[in-house]
Structure formats: C-alpha cells, structure tokens
Amino acid sequence: MSTPRTVARTASDDLVAVEFRVNGTPVSLRVPARMTLSDALRENLGLTGTHIGCEHGVCGMCTILIDGDASRACLLFACQVDGAEIMTVEGLGKPDDLHPLQEAFGRHHGLQCGFCTPGFLMSSYDLLDHEPDIQREDLPEELSGVICRCTGYRNIIDAVDDVAANHRDGLPAPKNCGQHTLAGRAPTGSTAAADESAVVAASDQEAAPEQIQLPSGEPTIAINVTTSLESPPQDVARVFEDIQLLARCLPGAELTEELGNNWYRGRARVALGPIRLSFNGFAHLLEHKSDRMHVLGQAKDTSGGRAQAEIHLLAVPDGTGTRLEAEARVYLVGRIAGFGRSLAGDVSRRMFEDFAQAVDQAARGEEPIAGSNPPSAFGLLLNTFKDRFRRAREKGRSIRGGHSDGRSSEKG
Ligand code: FES
Numbered sequence: 130m131s132t133p134r135t136v137a138r139t140a141s142d143d144l145v146a147v148e149f150r151v152n153g154t155p156v157s158l159r160v161p162a163r164m165t166l167s168d169a170l171r172e173n174l175g176l177t178g179t180h181i182g183c184e185h186g187v188c189g190m191c192t193i194l195i196d197g198d199a200s201r202a203c204l205l206f207a208c209q210v211d212g213a214e215i216m217t218v219e220g221l222g223k224p225d226d227l228h229p230l231q232e233a234f235g236r237h238h239g240l241q242c243g244f245c246t247p248g249f250l251m252s253s254y255d256l257l258d259h260e261p262d263i264q265r266e267d268l269p270e271e272l273s274g275v276i277c278r279c280t281g282y283r284n285i286i287d288a289v290d291d292v293a294a295n296h297r298d299g300l301p302a303p304k305n306c307g308q309h310t311l312a313g314r315a316p317t318g319s320t321a322a323a324d325e326s327a328v329v330a331a332s333d334q335e336a337a338p339e340q341i342q343l344p345s346g347e348p349t350i351a352i353n354v355t356t357s358l359e360s361p362p363q364d365v366a367r368v369f370e371d372i373q374l375l376a377r378c379l380p381g382a383e384l385t386e387e388l389g390n391n392w393y394r395g396r397a398r399v400a401l402g403p404i405r406l407s408f409n410g411f412a413h414l415l416e417h418k419s420d421r422m423h424v425l426g427q428a429k430d431t432s433g434g435r436a437q438a439e440i441h442l443l444a445v446p447d448g449t450g451t452r453l454e455a456e457a458r459v460y461l462v463g464r465i466a467g468f469g470r471s472l473a474g475d476v477s478r479r480m481f482e483d484f485a486q487a488v489d490q491a492a493r494g495e496e497p498i499a500g501s502n503p504p505s506a507f508g509l510l511l512n513t514f515k516d517r518f519r520r521a522r523e524k525g526r527s528i529r530g531g532h533s534d535g536r537s538s539e540k541g
Pocket residue numbers: 180181182183184185186187188189190191192201202203204
C-alpha cells in the first residue's frame with residue numbers, strides 16, 4: 130500500500146516567499162499566494178512594461194521570457210516562478226542603446242499606441258532566438274499570439290522580418306540585463322550592484338518611522354462622511370476592538386504585520402482605470418477604543434507616489450442601529466494625485482461607504498467581503514457617478530421644494 134502524499138496547503142491570501150532573477154537582478158518577494166506574476170512584476174517591482182490586457186492568456190500583452198521561453202505572466206502565480214530566470218521588456222534595451230528589435234519596430238512604424246509593443250517585442254525575441262531561420266511567410270502565424278488593435282500588423286511583420294534577415298547567425302543578446310535598483314526595493318541606501326540580495330518589496334524591510342508627520346497646508350482630499358449601520362453599537366464595538374477584523378473591512382487593504390505599540394505594517398491596492406497602485410506602509414493608532422479610533426497612516430506605491438492620512442472614526446448609538454462618522458485628511462503625491470481632488474474625493478467617499486457596509490456585515494458575524502479585493506475601478510467609478518447623479522437629482526428635488534433622505538450624508 131502506498132503512503133499517502135502530504136500536500137502543503139496555502140490560503141490564497143497567505144504571504145509566500147519567492148525568489149527569482151528578473152533582467153539579471155536577484156529579487157526576493159513576499160506576495161499573496163494568489164498574486165499573478167504580471168501583478169507582482171508591475172506592482173511589487175515597478176516593471177510596468179509588462180502590460181495587462183485580458184488576464185486570460187489571450188491577448189499576449191503580458192508576454193515575458195521565463196527560463197528563455199515566452200510565457201504569459203497573467204497566467205502564472207508569482208509564487209510559481211521561484212528560482213526562475215525572467216526577462217521582461219525592460220531588459221531588452223536601454224533608451225540610448227536599443228535592441229535591434231526595438232530599433233526595427235520604430236523604423237518600420239510597427240507601433241501606434243504601443244500597448245501591444247512589449248508583448249510583440251518579447252514574443253518576437255523568443256521566436257527569433259529559437260528559430261533564426263524563420264521565413265517571412267511564417268511570421269503572421271508565429272506572431273498571432275499577440276493582438277494589436279492599431280497597426281494592422283503589416284509594419285510589425287516588416288520589423289521582425291528585417292531583424293530576422295540581418296541576424297541569421299543569432300539574435301543579439303538583450304542589452305539591459307544586470308544589476309538594477311527596482312522600484313520596490315527596500316530603501317537601504319545601498320545600490321543593487323553593491324548588494325547582491327537587495328531587491329525586496331519595500332514594505333517588507335522598511336523600518337517603521339518614529340512618527341508619522343502630516344504635511345502642513347491644505348490636504349488633497351478632506352472627507353467628512355456619516356453612514357447609518359443597522360447593527361447595534363455593542364456589535365459594532367466588537368469589530369472596532371478587533372483590529373485585524375476591522376482592517377479586513379477596508380477595501381483592498383490588508384495588515385501584514387503587528388509591530389507593537391499600536392503600529393502596524395500593511396498594504397492597500399487601488400485600481401483606477403488602467404492605473405493600478407499598490408501602497409505599502411504603516412498605520413499608527415493614536416487612539417483605539419470600542420467606539421472611536423484616531424489613526425495616522427503613510428504609504429508609498431512602487432512608482433514613487435505617496436499617501437498620508439489622518440482618520441477619525443466614531444461609532445454613535447442611533448436608534449437601534451449605529452451611526453458611523455468618519456473624518457479624514459488625505460495628502461497625495463504622485464500619479465494618484467493626478468486624478469483631481471473631486472474624483473479622488475468621490476472615490477474615497479465611496480470606499481468609506483464600502484468600508485461601512487463591511488463593518489455592518491462583520492458586526493452581524495459575517496466575514497466582510499470588502500478586504501478581499503482591491504476596489505474595482507469600474508465599480509467605484511460607476512458608483513461614484515451614480516452618487517453624483519443621485520446628488521444632482523436630490524438637489525433638483527429640494528430646489529423644487531421636495532426632500533430626500535438618503536442613508537448616507539456627507540460634507541466636504
Ligand atoms: S494579459 Fe496576459 S494574455 Fe492578455
């Protein structure tokens with residue numbers, strides 16, 4: 130009789146350590162088990178040249194090389210590539226020293242918007258590397274794994290055929306592989322070249338600051354929101370007291386480490402349109418009671434953006450339910466600040482309402498669903514526009530002498 134095999138199981142949200150080399154740089158990450166390789170490259174390492182189109186393995190935008198073979202980064206979990214040698218489009222050439230494929234794509238006008246270009250470059254590299262004798266008539270079929278919506282393919286075929294014809298004796302090696310400092314690297318002050326093992330997710334190594342100091346002046350977003358919960362105050366108090374449970378109510382957020390003295394390390398993911406931001410940082414609870422909370426937080430995203438916030442939360446008895454009041458000052462620097470105060474403010478308010486609903490859920494003894502996913506761009510924006518439409522309609526009614534009583538109210 131055979132001995133039963135022991136299978137190690139990991140929950141999808143558990144952090145898993147993974148090490149690989151990307152464009153010649155050793156990388157050490159701790160990522161959720163379910164994080165795709167494309168997300169890890171883009172969000173944890175700042176390698177945003179790997180584009181994401183379908184996330185179903187169809188469009189080819191996310192094509193990279195794994196151990197020398199073209200692969201779809203959207204179809205792999207990051208934890209599956211432990212020990213692998215990865216090359217992304219960033220490894221192909223430098224701005225002042227392009228790879229022949231990049232140079233040929235430019236010369237033959239093989240790109241318009243450029244969204245498919247990293248996928249085509251990596252797919253072409255793989256093809257010419259494995260089949261230097263490839264003939265022009267075979268190129269359309271061989272390159273059909275990447276979809277372009279702009280160029281009509283003819284110029285792409287011209288570019289790849291040109292490089293193939295000029296390098297039958299072997300495709301030139303990539304020109305930008307070696308030690309690099311990646312955006313997710315811990316700010317240890319050392320360069321990657323000086324520290325062979327240095328590249329890690331920033332939040333995993335960065336020490337907590339002595340204190341979180343908010344900038345002076347006007348915040349980017351000021352929010353003052355009140356939401357009615359059906360749950361009674363004693364049930365909401367139970368959620369407030371359990372900081373891990375409360376964190377799971379925050380859309381897209383997770384606490385990754387308790388650091389003691391009311392300091393926590395965590396991350397938050399926000400997706401707005403094509404921009405996905407992954408913030409890593411710290412929260413410091415200045416006051417933590419069963420009906421109130423005063424929190425300071427600061428976080429950075431892998432592209433260098435920064436968010437700092439001061440949040441007051443208050444749970445007040447309200448009939449048989451609870452009124453949740455939130456006041457926040459948020460300071461943003463970087464890409465997220467580019468959304469404009471109005472839209473960023475609307476999205477933040479919407480996120481607070483999702484948070485309040487999740488608190489209500491947790492207070493009823495259910496597992497909150499808000500924390501399991503990053504806030505969906507489409508969902509948030511759709512709800513934001515619905516809110517704007519609702520507010521405009523209510524304003525119209527009140528001008529006409531009517532009155533509308535929504536569940537949530539907001540100022541600021
Ligand atoms: S994003 Fe991976 S194939 Fe489309």
